[in-house]
């Protein structure tokens with residue numbers, strides 16, 4: 401019998417899994433452990449931890465495509481992947497206080513003016529807005545509590561005995577041990593080290609991943625308006641197959657767009673989020689320019705060392721900002737974004753840290769200046785933006801359980817997802833199979 405499901409991580413994947421279990425009348429106990437706080441207590445500055453995880457304080461763009469956000473079709477096929485992602489969108493809609501305010505952008509054709517330089521990925525995207533995510537979080541949390549889910553907040557899991565089915569965790573009250581029949585492991589990016597530690601301890605077979613690194617680009621929105629009118633969360637891309645490098649603009653924020661600092665392994669990198677409330681409008685656009693680099697022998701170590709060396713360039717334990725004409729922005733709370741502005745000389749050092757790959761970013765920006773002629777020098781970059789992809793543990797495709805431990809399921813960013821809909825879909829897929 402599998403009556404006791406424990407979920408580590410109250411992030412997008414874990415919460416969607418619990419919701420699906422409830423919706424399918426799962427009659428066992430569901431327990432969720434998270435090192436962050438519940439949605440009533442979680443602060444704006446706690447970007448990665450707490451209810452809905454990184455997704456709870458993200459800009460809430462729900463992309464609907466099997467081409468982005470990590471591999472889902474690989475496990476479940478295209479049709480099922482789309483169905484699962486739609487369930488995630490439906491969950492966000494269901495707990496939204498004003499679902500009618502969700503904006504859908506669905507471009508259908510690549511505009512001519514970008515064609516000589518870039519391709520544009522075409523897919524639907526629902527835009528929720530960071531501020532509404534907080535309200536969604538509270539409604540969603542109440543639903544889970546009302547349906548008997550037990551939460552352990554501010555409780556960090558430090559070890560798992562897969563053989564004894566025993567979790568060790570710590571919180572302010574001391575140590576905690578919990579047994580499970582089935583374990584859903586959804587620790588996201590903030591738990592990436594922990595996942596790696598378990599993979600090593602249990603010698604889990606894994607697949608190496610690519611490097612995903614770049615910068616967060618920021619500029620006044622007016623320069624990009626022509627493209628934003630076609631696609632709100634536009635994804636420009638280009639490929640250099642012979643070099644094993646591809647680039648894409650990633651996670652575009654507009655209207656009330658703010659750069660966010662992510663802290664992983666004590667280093668700073670950048671991301672972005674967008675607010676929905678007109679009061680926050682700053683008429684800025686930000687997006688990642690991310691390179692996917694194949695063929696680097698130790699991709700994880702490479703990414704970590706680039707990020708950490710760039711934090712050293714700042715001499716302040718944070719990332720750096722370069723612009724030919726601008727100053728760094730403030731956060732939505734009016735606080736300066738944590739960064740140190742650098743000049744051309746320091747930028748040369750940044751280029752070296754990227755081991756020759758920065759030229760692709762330089763070219764990307766140069767070509768954007770051609771496609772968006774008013775842009776000129778009116779832009780800045782926050783360096784670095786990174787997606788740490790730890791080696792992906794091998795899972796059974798029919799339920800995402802580990803090939804070595806069939807009652808342990810890896811989901812979300814812990815299974816190399818890179819977005820809300822794919823992470824949530826992992827959780828739902830696992831729950832559907834537990835219910836079977």
Ligand SMILES: Cc1cc2nc3c(=O)[nH]c(=O)nc-3n(C[C@H](O)[C@H](O)[C@H](O)COP(=O)(O)OP(=O)(O)OC[C@H]3O[C@@H](n4cnc5c(N)ncnc54)[C@H](O)[C@@H]3O)c2cc1C
Nearest residue numbers: 409411412413435453455458461557588591812813819820
């Ligand atoms: C600023 C920002 C903006 C983003 N914007 C978007 C966007 O617009 N659209 C999009 O699709 N994606 C976006 N993303 C990515 C998206 O948020 C993630 O892909 C998604 O949240 C991953 O879901 P998850 O459940 O795997 O992990 P998470 O949502 O990160 O949740 C993991 C949870 O596990 C908990 N945890 C970790 N380790 C432990 C431990 N040892 N013990 C207990 N608890 C632990 C954490 O506290 C966290 O709550 C954004 C990310 C960031 C940081």
